[in-house]
Each structure stands twice: as structure tokens, then as C-alpha cells.
Amino acid sequence: MLSRFVRHRPAVASAVIIVFLGMGAGFAGRLRLPDPIQIQMTHKFAPPLSQGHVLGADELGRDVLSRLLHAGRISLTVGVAAMLVTVTFGALLGTLAGYFRGATDAILLRITDAMLSFPPIFLLLALAAFVPPSLASMTLIIGVTSWMDVTRMVRGQMLALREREFIQGARGLGASGGRIMLRHLLPNTVGIIAVAATLSVARAILLESYISFLGYGIQPPLASWGNMLNNAQSYFASAPWVAIFPGIAITLAVTSFNFLGDGLRDALDPRHVMQR
């Protein structure tokens, strides 16, 4: 399995990039960079590689590189934490629907369908606008609006697994429903859950950037990749670097997690060669 993953070169490169992004975010405070929220009007719109700003300075003279790394901390944290919410919710509902079938399944499936009928940004914005914005609330609302795909995947897997002999065996030995679900069924879905988890980190980072860009997510002076682009449109002519770098950071992170998920899927299921 590992060798199949290693052969997926984009996935390996992505893993390396993710480690770098993570380290950049993790050690942002220890690098000798200017304070990310320190306003210094004399450095306003300092171009890259001038006045000690590697990637330039923004409209308030704050260091773009420093903000970028600190923003990475926020954006990656929201991405991973929202993924945890998504996967927990999705796996729980998917397991229940697939195991109990019948009315439980029908009800959960219709709710899933209903949630999937909203354009994701519409629902997310509606929630974000009315909840006081914070790291925790962003994480939670992204999580509770993204679980549907995981639910469907886990449910499908459960429906197939529950008819297999080893489950019948467990039932024959008198195992309870809860035990069968937790000890026998769920461990067999770890593969698809891992894939879904990786892809949902990508999705969460992207969604956070949309909401923050529109002004309802992480609030300044705290930087996130999305809110760094919030006012960028007004400064194009004078300072394009303010708009360019955060976008590259988002694209890099999201592409990496997507490739990683793809690579994981190919490694776990050799028959499945890119079919998304």
C-alpha cells in the first residue's frame, strides 16, 4: 500500500508541501519576522524585498510574509478542526443509516439530500453572518454544513459490509448492535474515511477563505488567508503583491490536500484510478 502511495508522485510532493506549510505556520512565531499585526505606516505598500519585507507590506505597513505564515496557522487549524467535525458527524450518521436501514435510513437520507440542495456558500454565509465570528464558530459551521458526502460514503460502505459473513458471525455470537458498529463495521471503513477526511480539509480551507474574503469569517487584525484578500481589490494598481501571495498560499494548500486524498484513494483501492 505504501509503495502504491509513493508511486503517486503528486501525492508525495503534496505531502512534502503540507509538511512545509505546517512547519511555516507552526514556527511562525519563532522566526525573526516582523509582528504580523504591527501597523507601521511608513512602510505602507513597501514592495517585496524592500525595507526588510520579503514579500512586501500591506496597506497598513504590516509584513505580508509574517501575516501569511500566521494566517496559515489560522486557516490550517480551521481546515483540520472542521474536518474532524465533518468526519465525526458524517461517520456517525452514515453508520446509523447503513446499519439500521429502514426508517432511520430514509429519514437521514432525506435530511442529507435537503442539506445537499443548498448551494454550500449560501448556507454557510447565512450561518456565518448571524453567529459572532471566531475560530471556534467558523470551524463548527463549516463542519455542520459539510458532513453530507462523508455520510453517503460511509452509509454505502456499511450497506455492503453488514451483509458479509464476519458480521453475521459476530451477530451469531451475540454481539450487540453498538459493538458490531464500533468494533466490526467502523474499522473497515477507515480507508474511505481517511480519503474523505483529507479531501474535506481541502474543502474546509477553501470555504474558510470564501467566508473570510466576504467579510463574515475570521476578523482582522487576526489574519487568515481569506481575509488578507478582503480589501486587496482596492489596492491592485498600487500593490498587487498584497493580493497575489495569499491566493497562492490557499491554492497551494488546497491543491496539496486534494492530491493527497487522491493518492490515498489510489493506494487503498488499486482498481480505482482517478474517478472523481
Added chain:
Amino acid sequence: MHRYLIRRVLQALVVLLLVSMLGFSVLHLAPGGPAAIYAMTPTMSAEDLERLTRQLGLDRPVPEQYVRWAGGVLTGNWGRSYRDGRLVREVVVDRIPATLVLMVSAFTVAVGLGLFTGIVSAVRQYSLFDHLLTFGSMVALSIPTFWLGLMGIYVFAVLLRVLPPGNMGTIGADFAVGDLLKHLVLPAATLGVVMVATWSRYTRASMLEVIREDYMRTAQAKGVAAGALILKHALRNALIPLITLAGLQLPLVFSGALVTETVFTWPGMGRLFVDSIGYRDYPVLMGLLMLTAVLVVAGNLIADLVYAAVDPRVRLS
């Protein structure tokens, strides 16, 4: 077929009922509630606020408000906008053409380009083109739409000055098709990028699956020319699963349209939604949420029915 049709329509109706309940709860259970915006008006006294709350029925329990609202929607009364008192139905319907123009043009380009690149990629599997396309479409799926739009504006409107940076037409000028098209290029391209990527990936996967089928080998052995083999034997079958993609993609396209419209100040439904959020204009928000959800559910239903009609192998039960 009839029983299948009836069951699917009933399912869709249940989903829409749930959608309306979910949407209504999201908006009305939020802290502050719909009256919060009025509380911020400095000239509003406590008594006025209370009277207004009562007038709008906001003092009633949420389920009761929901029933009243739902009853109104079913009889064609979507309420009035909190912002300017106009009828919600008019406010929303006014914005449909702009969004439709944007979505349809992005969709057309995306399907054309996506099918073409997907087919070439599948036929030349593992070629340089295939690798580049696979990589490119993954990046395209990962770029934030708003940033792509911003970069488009920067390059084509700020640096090169060949395209307008926003709006649906030159302000003050009379409507002209050429002017509209010029304003349409950037937003449609921005919205189209994600769609091209998805269509290309699906087409490639679907074509690869069909190419491996036995009947393809039979056709090849019979001496069918390569071009006819791909276009007539493979493509026609590969297209069938793609029908559902058109339906499945709708929610994402609406989301993309919202962001694109915001960046390009395009006067469509997405921008109306963002503006209405700023004004806490609940009736309009609810109208937009419902309208998009209805379109999504209808789109999926139609896609499924077309799929069943086109592919005789699909058994309806």
C-alpha cells in the same frame, strides 16, 4: 416508469419541505433574529421596535412564523423586503436573468472544453497532455474562485486594460450586445474554470471505462476507423453518466456564481444574497435560499429522469 416518476417527485417534495424548514430555522434561530437590524437604527424607540416586531409577526413562536411564511409562499406571496419594502418575488425574479446569462455562458464553455480535453486525455492516457491536464484540473478545482477573478481583473483590466473590471454593462451607456459580451468574458471565464476541470475529469474517467469494454474491442477488430470508434462507439456511451453531473454540479455553480458576482459586481442573485445578508433582509434571503434549492432539486430530478430515459440498462424500481 410512471411509478418511478411519482416516487421521485414525492421524494423531491419531501426534500423541499425539509429544505424550507432547515433554511427557516437557520435564519430565525440566529441570535438577535430578524428584528436585530431595526434595533440598530438610532431613531428607533423601544416602543416602536416592539410594535414593529409585533407587526411583522416576529413575536410569535418560530414554528408559527414558519407556517405563516410557508402558506404565503404556496399562494405566491413571498413577503416584502425589509430593505425597501418591495415584493420579495419581484426583487428576486429581477436578478434571475443576470445570473442565468452568467451561468449558461460559463456552462456552455465548460462543457465544450471539458468534453474535448477529457476525450483527448482518455484516448492518449498517460501522455504528456494527459498528465498536464490531470494536474491542471486538480489545481483548477483548488483555486479560490474569488482570487482567480481578482487575478483576472488585475491582468486584463488593470495591466492590459482590454476588458472592463466589473458590472454588466458600461454605466450610463445604452444596452448593447457587444458591450454585454465584453463585460461577460471575465466573470464567465472565472466561473467556468472550476466547471471545465470537473467536466474534463468526469469525461476522462467515463471514457476510460467505456474504452475497456468488450464491444469496443469487437468494433476495433471489425475494422471500425479510429475516429468513428471514439466518437460513435465510445463517446455516446460515455456521455450517459455525465448527464447526472449536470444536475449534481448545480449547487457548486450557484456558490461559484455568488462569489463571481461579488467580485465582478455582477447584478445577479448571488450578489443580492450577499447584499441582503448585510441588510439582514430575511424575507429576501429566505426567498433566495428556497429558489436556489428548488432549482437544484429540480435539476437533479430532471437529470435522473433523462438518465433513466437514455440508458435502457437502468432499471426503475
